[in-house]
Amino acid sequence: MRLPNINGRWQIIFGLSPPYNRDVGTADVVIAGAGIIGLSTALELAEDGLRVTVLERERAMSEASWAAAGMLAAHDPENPAALQPLSNLSISLYPGYLANVEELSELKIPLRTSGTLQGSTPGHHFKAALSSEEVASRLPELHSAGRSFLWLNEHSLDPRDLCAALPKAATAAGVAIVEQSPITAVRNGPSGVSITTPQATYEAEHFINCCGAWAGAIASLPTIEPRKGQMVTVKLPSHLHLPYVIRTPELYLVPRGDGRIVIGATVEHAGFDKSVQETTIQTLIDDAVALWPPIRNAQIVETWAGLRPGSADGLPVIGACGPHNCWIASGHFRNGILLAPATARVLQEIILDKTPSVDLSPFRCDRFDSAAVSMAEVVH
Ligand SMILES: Cc1cc2nc3c(=O)[nH]c(=O)nc-3n(C[C@H](O)[C@H](O)[C@H](O)COP(=O)(O)OP(=O)(O)OC[C@H]3O[C@@H](n4cnc5c(N)ncnc54)[C@H](O)[C@@H]3O)c2cc1C
Known part of the structure; x- marks a missing residue:
């Protein structure tokens, strides 16, 4: 259920109203979703010294990132042409990404083909x-x-290797992964964004929606x-x-x-x-x-x-989405394993106010139809 804009605050509620007398956590960045996109981004940001909390509805790496075949198919002729620069960046980052995850987790992620x-x-x-x-x-x-x-x-790699290693690596880098914590509300808070789960409220400067196939519910983007x-x-x-x-x-x-x-x-x-x-x-x-x-x-x-x-056009959605300091990285469709290192890198660049390594305009959240955009804008 979506509640209307209340006193100028952004509010999306589904299911529960935020309880009172709750635990309050603080972080520089709160990420929703502990799939490969959320955890790779969390790892990248934590290694830059940011305090990062990842809130996961169920278990880390238990959805699409677990189900994937694991091809790093940057040159599949079926890929949309607009994906090529992001795919090329990811392929260039992959060796360092895997070496880092292996070192932090002390687990192997061999290339299989x-x-x-x-x-x-x-x-x-x-x-x-x-x-x-x-x-x-x-x-x-x-x-x-x-x-x-x-x-x-x-x-190609076996994503099940990453399922074991990536949460371990992120934790070793200082990321707090909180499982069984579905996000029920996201609104403007006193110090940026306030994120609610049934157990706690988190105050963060930035919020990133990495909820995969479920991201549309949080961002009001029916096109995901x-x-x-x-x-x-x-x-x-x-x-x-x-x-x-x-x-x-x-x-x-x-x-x-x-x-x-x-x-x-x-x-x-x-x-x-x-x-x-x-x-x-x-x-x-x-x-x-x-x-x-x-x-x-x-x-x-x-x-x-x-x-x-x-997503409606087969491309990911990466960048600002909704109120100030709310970001999204979803819609990676058939290439989320391939695109994780590049997505993490460009989100790190955005959050740290640097110029992204690739042009992100094909992935803007407001490229979709006006109904979707106006829904997203209602939340300001
Ligand atoms: C059959 C199949 C084969 C594939 N093969 C390949 C391949 O060969 N190569 C490739 O590159 N890609 C492949 N993919 C695509 C790839 O798996 C996805 O693009 C990628 O895993 C998406 O990652 P994600 O982190 O966005 O989503 P997910 O891994 O689905 O993670 C999203 C997380 O968000 C959590 N979440 C949802 N709602 C909430 C909430 N309200 N609060 C908190 N957490 C929430 C979910 O529980 C989930 O853990 C394949 C996918 C499938 C299904």
Whole structure:
């Protein structure tokens, strides 16, 4: 429920009214959401000496960031062109980002693949396509079915490694992560922004909304919506090996380097539903067998679904959103794992009043329709 503007204060309330006699915490920055975007940003800011608190509705790294395939697909031809500068920045930051998280957490986050065979839609020919001999020498069993293929020097990681390491790294850097703390209200407070959870109120100079598919509820941005993705992991028999990611516009196979292969993923408009349908999983497997037949020998080991934060134009929303010192970083859709280091960097630059490393105008929150913008502006 949204309450109207009261005495010039910004107020979004859903569920609970703020109780009285509450604990009050203070921080330079309060971040909503302990997914990869919120925690990477928190880590970056804490390493700059800011006091950062992350409030998480459930458990850290338990939503989209847990569900992802983990491709760092900066050169996927399906990506919107406007994403390229942010993707390039992220790729350049990734080695240092992983080394830092590994050092702080004392946990390893190995790169699982170092190359991708990118297929076109059937009938389309990439300009820089590999010859059929080159494709066959990379992966003899690949069925092209009228597709052309590019070779991409691209990496992937297992997001479950990050789920273990990133909260540990952020905590080691001094970030306070408060789980089971859903934000119920955000309003202008005496020293900046006042953020309410059922247990406590936090006063902060800055507030950043990193709530992924749920970010629209806090920012009143109906254009951020969940995009469901169903996935399956299979295990190959030990005599078979897939060395690269195979990706087409409809399907990807992402090997983990230990015989497990993640096959994904659907892109569904299904609200916040995370159920897994057996028929959908079977279709993913059938399509994977058609592309790379050895998969027919694999056993299913896990199925799941996750909710990508989608936006109306497929681009993230990064920057000012709503009242003074309220910021947003969401809508990373299919590329949030790739884009986390760059998003954290540009948010750090914004908060510290520096010029962002990339032009953020394609990601402005007020680019959406006037209804959404005027809703956001009501809260001043
Ligand atoms: C099936 C699938 C495959 C994917 N594959 C890839 C891939 O290969 N490569 C890639 O780069 N990306 C991939 N993605 C996309 C990537 O996972 C997301 O873009 C990224 O994880 C988004 O991170 P986030 O931190 O914004 O969201 P999340 O990880 O969803 O985190 C948001 C957090 O906010 C919390 N929250 C919500 N509301 C509140 C509230 N009111 N108060 C406090 N906390 C709240 C949630 O509980 C959650 O923990 C994939 C996603 C899916 C689902």
